[in-house]
Amino acid sequence: MRRMKAVASCAAAFSLVGVLALAACSTAADGGGEEAPPAVQVVTAAEAHDLMTSDRVVVLDVRTQQEYDMSHIVNARLLPHDAIDAESAAAAAPDKDALVLVYCRTGVRSAEAAAELAALGYAQVRDFGGIESWPYATVDAEDGDGAGTVDNDGLPVGVKGVCGKTKPVPEA
Numbered sequence: 001m002r003r004m005k006a007v008a009s010c011a012a013a014f015s016l017v018g019v020l021a022l023a024a025c026s027t028a029a030d031g032g033g034e035e036a037p038p039a040v041q042v043v044t045a046a047e048a049h050d051l052m053t054s055d056r057v058v059v060l061d062v063r064t065q066q067e068y069d070m071s072h073i074v075n076a077r078l079l080p081h082d083a084i085d086a087e088s089a090a091a092a093a094p095d096k097d098a099l100v101l102v103y104c105r106t107g108v109r110s111a112e113a114a115a116e117l118a119a120l121g122y123a124q125v126r127d128f129g130g131i132e133s134w135p136y137a138t139v140d141a142e143d144g145d146g147a148g149t150v151d152n153d154g155l156p157v158g159v160k161g162v163c164g165k166t167k168p169v170p171e172a
Contacts, residue, residue, distance in 0.1 A: 040114040040125045048101050048128035049136050058093040059101045061131075062113040067105060071140045073131065081109040084116045093117075099124045106130040 043051070051057055052075075061072050062081040072078075079092040081104065093100050100122050104110040107129035114127040131138065 038118050038123050038125070040111075040118050040127055042111075043101075043126045043128050045128055045134050045136070048103075048126065051099060051101060051126070055099055057099045057101055058095075060092055060103070060113070060117075062102055062104050062109050063131075069141060071131065071138045073103065073134060074137060074139055076103075079113070081113045084113055084120075086120055089117060089120050089122070093122065096120075096122050097124065099126065101126050101128055103128050103134070104130055106132055 052059060059073055059076040060079045061068050061076040062079055062084070063072075064080055065078060068076075068078045077092045079088060100117060102110045102114045102117065102125060104113070107127070110127045110129060114125045117125045
């Protein structure tokens with residue numbers, strides 16, 4: 001009989017420990033009542049390219065100015081990884097609800113930058129890795145002055161060029 005009581009006491013103790021552990025994990029996971037930043041999604045270069053040609057997006061290059069000047073994706077805005085704060089992010093991507101695509105050279109800085117942007121309240125951040133694995137057109141330093149922006153003056157009203165393709169400009 002004593003043995004059954006001891007087993008029952010141990011079972012009750014383990015149950016209590018388990019409940020407390022789960023409660024602690026739940027509190028830690030939800031930040032103790034604070035809302036967690038949105039998760040960053042990782043997408044492939046092909047998926048990012050499709051988003052660039054079909055949606056209203058902000059493309060952020062989080063490399064250094066020198067790396068950006070050497071080569072970058074068409075229409076990408078420079079937001080150096082080591083300079084990301086609320087002010088610089090707002091200057092590069094003012095709409096926190098817009099789709100934001102982030103890249104760097106190999107994918108390390110873009111993952112960190114994407115997490116920082118999500119923590120700053122950006123709701124739709126996608127990390128597509130590095131320009132080294134980007135199989136589409138880029139703007140290179142040898143392309144000359146004005147490299148990096150697409151001249152849309154020759155296109156019909158309501159159409160812009162993105163990654164060598166044209167698409168309608170979404171209504172604001």
